[in-house]
Amino acid sequence: MPVPSTAGTHRPLLRDEVQARLRAAIVDGTLAPGEQVRDADIAQWLGVSRTPVREALLELAHAGLVQTTPGRATIISPIERRATSEARDVVAAMHRLAALAAVPRLDSNTxxxxxxxxxxxxxxxxxxxxDGAIAADELFHGILVEIADNDAIRTVLRLYEPVLLRA
Known part of the structure; x- marks a missing residue:
């Protein structure tokens, strides 16, 4: 049986929605550095099953926002100077690439x-x-990222910008 066409409709994965909510809670301090979290508690809080929570925590671990020990505990990572410095350098490099790609495409409206x-x-x-300054800065740089239209840049920024925002 052929798969029905759903062209033009894109629904984000539940894992991505859970990841975004957890990332926001880590960045704004709702989930504090050093705090232990359990996937069952998070699943109940967000009204989802444990599977998308586990998947989201794995991605957040790759970003350095949580530390997991299989079969043991997951904690919110402490804010570390080195991790923040490294994230700053990567984010700056991505914004530079976005600007280089976007500048030839800028119009008066942009x-x-x-x-x-x-x-x-x-x-x-x-x-x-x-908070307003940070939001305006994100808006400014987001315009260049939008115009650059580079999925790799967006992916790297999604991974490392939260490390900076929580610092």
Whole structure:
């Protein structure tokens, strides 16, 4: 039997949704460094089975956000200077590549979007709004990543930006 065509519809995997929720909870401090987490508790919290939680924790371990010991415990990784420094270097390199790819494709609308993000950034700094400044910075750089349209860059940034954001 042929597989039905679902062209034009894309539904994210449950594992990816769980991973995004856990990543956000780690970055915002809901799940604190050194805290032990159990997949059953997370599954109950998010209203999912343990399988997507295990898969998400494995991906978060690759990013260095959690540390797992098979058959034992999973803990939220401590914030370490070296890991943060290495992530900063990788993220900077990816943003540089995105900018190099995006610049030839920039149009006046895109440049205005970047200027608007920069104005938001400056306003947030003047008000001492760190969260607003971070959001505006993400918006600015996200525009270049969007225009560069490089899945490898997006994948690497998804992996390492959270390491910086939690620091």
């Amino acid at each position: 440049i205005e979007r970047m200027r608007a993000a920069n104005r938001l950034f400056a306003a947030a700094l003047r008000c001492g709004d760190i």
